[in-house]
Amino acid sequence: MSTFIKDFIERETVSRRNFLFAAAAGMGAAAMPGLLGSGNARAALTDPAIAWSYRDRASAYWNSVVSGGEAFVESLGRPKSALVSLINEGSTEKSLADIKAFLAKNNGNCAIACDANDSPNARPVVEAVQAAGAYISTIWNKTDDLHPWDFGDNYVSHMTWSDEKPAEETARILFEAMGGEGGVVHLGGIAANNPAVERLAGLKNALKDFPKIELLDAQPADWDTQKGAALMASFLTRYGDKIKGVHCANDNIAYGVIEALRAEGIENMPIVAYDGNPEAVQMVMDGQLLATVFTNPHWGGGISAALAYHAAIGTFKPSEEPKEHREFYGPTILVTAKDAAEFKAKYLDSVPAYDWKDFWGPSNGQIQYKA
Amino acid sequence: MTRRLSRETLIKWAPLLVLIALVIFFTALNPTFFSLRNFARIAIAAAPALMVAVGVTFIIVMGSIDLSMEGTVSMTAVSFAFIFAQLGGSLGGLGWVAIPLVLVLGGLIGVLNGLVHVKLKIPSFMASLAMGFVGTGAAILLTGGDIVKVSDAAFRGLLTVRWLGFPLMVYIAAFFLFAGWFIQTHTTLGRNFYAVGGGEDLAHASGLNVTRVRVTGFALAGVFYAIAAILVVARIGQAESVTGANFMFVSITSVVVGGVALWGGIGGVWNALVGVLIVNVIDNGMVVIGLPDFLQDGVLGLLVILAVVLSTDRKMVSFVK
Numbered sequence: 260m261s262t263f264i265k266d267f268i269e270r271e272t273v274s275r276r277n278f279l280f281a282a283a284a285g286m287g288a289a290a291m292p293g294l295l296g297s298g299n300a301r302a303a304l305t306d307p308a309i310a311w312s313y314r315d316r317a318s319a320y321w322n323s324v325v326s327g328g329e330a331f332v333e334s335l336g337r338p339k340s341a342l343v344s345l346i347n348e349g350s351t352e353k354s355l356a357d358i359k360a361f362l363a364k365n366n367g368n369c370a371i372a373c374d375a376n377d378s379p380n381a382r383p384v385v386e387a388v389q390a391a392g393a394y395i396s397t398i399w400n401k402t403d404d405l406h407p408w409d410f411g412d413n414y415v416s417h418m419t420w421s422d423e424k425p426a427e428e429t430a431r432i433l434f435e436a437m438g439g440e441g442g443v444v445h446l447g448g449i450a451a452n453n454p455a456v457e458r459l460a461g462l463k464n465a466l467k468d469f470p471k472i473e474l475l476d477a478q479p480a481d482w483d484t485q486k487g488a489a490l491m492a493s494f495l496t497r498y499g500d501k502i503k504g505v506h507c508a509n510d511n512i513a514y515g516v517i518e519a520l521r522a523e524g525i526e527n528m529p530i531v532a533y534d535g536n537p538e539a540v541q542m543v544m545d546g547q548l549l550a551t552v553f554t555n556p557h558w559g560g561g562i563s564a565a566l567a568y569h570a571a572i573g574t575f576k577p578s579e580e581p582k583e584h585r586e587f588y589g590p591t592i593l594v595t596a597k598d599a600a601e602f603k604a605k606y607l608d609s610v611p612a613y614d615w616k617d618f619w620g621p622s623n624g625q626i627q628y629k630a
Numbered sequence: 631m632t633r634r635l636s637r638e639t640l641i642k643w644a645p646l647l648v649l650i651a652l653v654i655f656f657t658a659l660n661p662t663f664f665s666l667r668n669f670a671r672i673a674i675a676a677a678p679a680l681m682v683a684v685g686v687t688f689i690i691v692m693g694s695i696d697l698s699m700e701g702t703v704s705m706t707a708v709s710f711a712f713i714f715a716q717l718g719g720s721l722g723g724l725g726w727v728a729i730p731l732v733l734v735l736g737g738l739i740g741v742l743n744g745l746v747h748v749k750l751k752i753p754s755f756m757a758s759l760a761m762g763f764v765g766t767g768a769a770i771l772l773t774g775g776d777i778v779k780v781s782d783a784a785f786r787g788l789l790t791v792r793w794l795g796f797p798l799m800v801y802i803a804a805f806f807l808f809a810g811w812f813i814q815t816h817t818t819l820g821r822n823f824y825a826v827g828g829g830e831d832l833a834h835a836s837g838l839n840v841t842r843v844r845v846t847g848f849a850l851a852g853v854f855y856a857i858a859a860i861l862v863v864a865r866i867g868q869a870e871s872v873t874g875a876n877f878m879f880v881s882i883t884s885v886v887v888g889g890v891a892l893w894g895g896i897g898g899v900w901n902a903l904v905g906v907l908i909v910n911v912i913d914n915g916m917v918v919i920g921l922p923d924f925l926q927d928g929v930l931g932l933l934v935i936l937a938v939v940l941s942t943d944r945k946m947v948s949f950v951k
Contacts, residue, residue: 316770316775317871318872322775476920478917483876485876492674492914493671496665496668497917499662514777519671522671522789522865
């Protein structure tokens with residue numbers, strides 16, 4: 260037998276014995292707080308630490324979400340830095356690990372706002388928060404069978420945006436600009452993302468009322484400008500002059516589409532986008548885009564943190580609220596050429612001051628699930 | 631002897647044969663694939679990726695790896711956009727100064743990369759990956775997550791002005807491809823890359839300053855990443871902290887598919903060119919023939935494996951790690 264294997268077996272034998280000791284000690288320790296009274300039965304927290312768990316700082320969208328969170332903590336008289344950023348960088352594992360670490364560090368005295376990065380991750384995140392006696396509000400990602408009301412007060416709320424209706428509206432604007440006939444292509448988000456699915460579904464709904472419009476192709480451009488440009492170029496090879504209009508799943512893709520068309524010397528192609536980023540709003544004003552949709556991420560970021568915080572300190576009791584206050588749609592505002600200037604002045608040039616205790620004012624009704 | 635020779639020749643030309651086969655395949659399924667306009671579209675998409683691939687080729691030939699391209703491209707693209715705007719925002723005015731400045735910046739990032747690698751004796755894989763993160767972080771810090779637009783008509787002429795059907799940016803990329811070829815074959819530095827990659831101990835024993843060659847190699851790669859960054863900005867008219875995203879996968883895949891061996895000493899910039907074209911032809915061709923999108927990633931993966939199988943001399947490799 261090689262020494263390596265022998266050493267390995269010896270080490271494993273020893274560590275198994277140690278493990279049994281440690282386990283016995285651990286179970287004793289775990290039982291102690293139970294005997295001394297549960298830590299999870301706290302009715303309300305005092306001065307909880309506030310965190311936002313989100314994807315990254317590299318996009319206008321998440322920056323706007325965080326700016327809302329910061330505006331909220333400032334309204335409490337705390338500095339911006341009182342909002343802790345838990346950046347998951349698109350990793351589900353990091354999302355959950357960071358939240359658990361934050362809970363442990365603050366001993367459960369936390370109010371957390373979170374996008375769980377992917378739908379299945381919302382459940383372990385919420386369960387960890389409940390086990391620690393903390394409070395959480397989520398946005399965007401959760402599975403349909405996960406509901407705040409199944410977790411008492413700790414899972415305060417979930418907000419998402421229904422993109423189907425607004426995407427349908429942008430499609431109608433596009434089709435009318437095309438004169439009600441011709442071919443259209445759709446450049447989508449990452450195929451499995453819920454907003455990508457809904458935005459394409461919206462386009463398809465609008466198609467029913469425009470029989471002379473043909474959807475030539477719909478392919479994912481992964482929310483990305485460069486991918487959008489390359490995909491649009493390939494579409495031009497495949498469909499050429501048949502393309503009379505372009506439906507984009509977000510603003511970033513639309514920027515790429517406009518550049519791909521610019522390279523070919525094609526101007527005045529009707530294009531619609533989504534997200535209402537400042538550059539896109541400017542393009543609507545300049546006539547390069549027909550429409551985009553604003554989802555007010557600043558308000559969403561602030562109100563999610565506010566909901567978790569106020570539930571934590573006992574301003575309201577989530578379990579006594581109706582279901583439409585636990586699961587609801589965020590606001591959507593359609594931006595077109597005729598209202599772009601007004602919109603820009605109201606929402607982009609100066610950020611409106613929101614009442615962070617008006618939790619549900621701008622919201623858009625209870626979330627509906629498709630059977 | 632002749633059999634051995636012909637096998638080597640075949641392997642040497644395999645990537646090009648794969649490329650030709652792909653072009654024939656896509657053309658057969660949709661003849662519009664084989665048109666000047668479509669080739670121009672493929673060239674526009676491939677030009678920035680080609681510059682990154684040429685840069686990383688030098689490093690891979692040395693037997694190292696450089697994974698800093700995403701951060702370096704983002705960082706230099708954002709810096710270019712800011713400096714360009716700061717100097718008047720026009721190529722006609724002082725704006726052109728931004729170009730050499732950004733090339734120097736790319737070189738400096740490369741030097742830093744190389745120094746971290748050789749002085750701290752960190753494997754190039756880890757050193758460059760870490761430096762790439764630093765670059766992305768710096769780009770986020772500079773932009774605050776916002777997009778920086780570059781809309782000067784003269785600069786955008788790189789995309790909009792065509793010559794013989796191809797935009798100017800394609801010729802710029804071709805020029806630097808030749809520059810890369812010149813460095814590779816006609817300079818001491820280029821030959822030294824192969825010496826280090828072919829047998830570092832031997833090169834060292836022969837009196838070659840391997841440390842200096844490595845640092846210079848990383849600097850050179852950095853300059854090529856900066857060229858790529860400028861071409862990306864020319865192509866999409868904006869810079870942001872995610873401008874460099876995806877370049878790691880595309881460039882490393884391209885270089886390997888093109889027949890540059892990851893263990894060093896084999897291949898060169900022409901392999902990088904063929905590899906980049908293979909990847910971009912596949913990308914474009916799959917849409918042009920109307921392959922369903924859920925199959926595209928899988929097919930890309932399979933074609934990459936196929937291309938590598940055909941284009942590497944696996945008999946020379948005793949084990950793979």
